[in-house]
Amino acid sequence: MSSLYDRLSPVVQTLPPSGIRRFFDLANQMEDVISLGVGEPDFVTPWHVREACFYSLERGFTTYTSNKGLPELRKAIADYLQKFDLQYDPEELVVTVGGSEAIDIALRTLICPGDEVLIPEPAYVSYRPCAVLAGGRAVGIPTFAADDFRLMPEHLRARITPQSKVLILCFPSNPTGAIMTRQDLQAIADVVIEHDLFVVSDEIYAELTYEGEHVSIASLPGMKERTVVISGMSKAFAMTGWRIGYAAAPPEILNLMLKIHQYTIMCAPIMGQKAALEALLHGESEKRHMVERYDQRRRLIVKGFRDIGLACHEPKGAFYAFPDIRSTGLTSEQFAEQLLHYGVAVVPGNVFGEGGEGFVRCSYATSTENIQKALGRIGQFVQHLKQNSSQPVPAPSKAAK
Template identity: 85%
Template sequence: MNPLYDRLSPVVKSIPPSGIRRFFDLANQMEDVISLGVGEPDFVTPWHVREACFYSLERGFTTYTSNKGLPELRSAIADYLHGFNLNYHPEEVVVTVGGSEAIDIALRTLLVPGDEVLIPEPAYVSYNPCTILAGGTPVGVPTYAEDEFRLTADSLRAKITPRSKVLILCYPSNPTGAIMSETDLKAIAEVVIEHDLFVLSDEIYAELTYEGTHCSIASLPGMKERTVLISGMSKAFAMTGWRIGYAVAPQEILNVMLKIHQYTILCAPIMGQMAALEALRNGRAEKEKMVERYNQRRRLIVKGFREMGLACHEPKGAFYAFPDIRSTGLTSEEFAEGLLNHSRVAVVPGNVFGDGGEGFVRCSYATSVEQIQKALERIDDFLQTLR
């Protein structure tokens, strides 16, 4: 190896590659694979949204926008959030390149080296590495299937130290599909205020809530001033490839986030912003249809797992099931690899989402009913070989 490479960042080199991508790469080398691994809607972005992009190009919208994003889009985002009992001004909104950028710049704004970030696990795979890249120390907070993977105040308190600074919440949850009720969040908010923490609330799946309505912790008393709320267009509006996300926060926090955004990104692409504006203004009917179809698939996949003897808590949000495979005697990695090689079904081993995910696998039901039914048959066939 060239000795020059020894001088690359040791911090970055120490971060492992995504465990999710490893299984995608394996599956892509095989034929006749049914993938339950991709965290992406199988729906195409609605036509009127795509048309808005085409029309914007015809009219010559090919320039930079304000660093914060188009004023009319930021106003539409603020109006949209009113539906979740959130009162934000357009000046408290920044449009980002996906929710991923928003998470990155929020953590870089909130952290100084040595700060600890409390991350309920199982957790989305980006939170730990983004924390490390921002100079922080990730601290896993366990959640359990018996609690439907909800974060409890007692579990949170047990992990708080004098260095604790930020709590990351992702509800509805990737990977478990768990949600937090207003009552649940009030208990967490009390701990947050007591210990003077910031909250990064990743609410990208907020619209995909199947029981009750989504509650944001930022809507609770005393929480807006200490919360950075992250969301975007990817999941609810089937716009993953457009890479339009947003962050909302108090002006003092957002102004610091904006500096990083200015120097690293400048602005999100104008064509995507125009499409997002159309989706927020006129895309709610299609969104509701997609949510109903996800709900149908959710019921199908959970019923299938339980009928074949795999315990599976009911996911009440997002589009993931998180069945318990401990009864097979296999680790998450062994189960996922065996299932892929034997039955050509790709799932994600739960351990890639943290230690608390061991013994589970993540299965996305963002695919057709027909594909889910075939996948369930193949999984059942694989289970028969283990008995």
């Protein structure tokens, strides 16, 4: 006899749950665990930004805004994007509920049933599910540590078929910290134009570029008209919980994205938009300070992994290190699960796609003290593995906090 619930969406039923959340849940059941798994700044949103929100509430700003967002915020975003050589009119921008909504509505606008979405992997865990939910088919493109996890044009070409339609880019990269230079992106742009692809460029970590300059593929000749640029306030301005993102695109694309936004969201919360405006207009010094701190932590954690004996390519952006743990003989899942016994939570690389197997993602968006303590524990764990190669590490304790 069939169940009432057998008729629920088979597409959603077959989507795997987030692999990142599983390790958060395990860590939350245990005592004295240092988390290197959270992709979230450990800084509190600057006071003047929070104060702008309070003041907006005091003045009664509790209503809807226009669907696209506050005109003054969109003007500030357009001005801000000019530092990346991106020229957008405020009417070519929509304020979204985080960058996540922007990714979703961009893909739902660009994809027809059966279209292929090309995703350089390892990649942020949401891209594949969002492509599938939009009716597309996700196709992974491998990137490699030997190439500093940059997308190489020959690897892109190898995955293109007549059904290919959208390329998703995320540089600086979550989870690898890789960046793409102007020369790197020009080679990709040439392939994109040759095969008439669209691009969704997730640039949420643009400001967290530690070497060289951040370059948007939309700033290259012939690319603005086929690219949706996505970013937001979460990472650079320590505003994850405010859920303010945005998308910039040609009117032909943006106006269709806006239809989905209108029917599903209406608008981003006005008090968050007011706070975002304050951050963009007056938050440069705090942003610069946070980026400097991330850079210090980046060098600390990379050196620490190498001193332990784990190869680690140098992440030049975002706030993640992606050490190679294959020398331990463990899979990514085994390494992450057993490391919990030593009180450190990391994310297994395989949750970011097949190319992530043999690596783990470690966020250095935490205090220097926590990073040093975590490196000490990881060192003990790796040393235990070397000395007891035939003896498995005991299963992690699940004692509740």
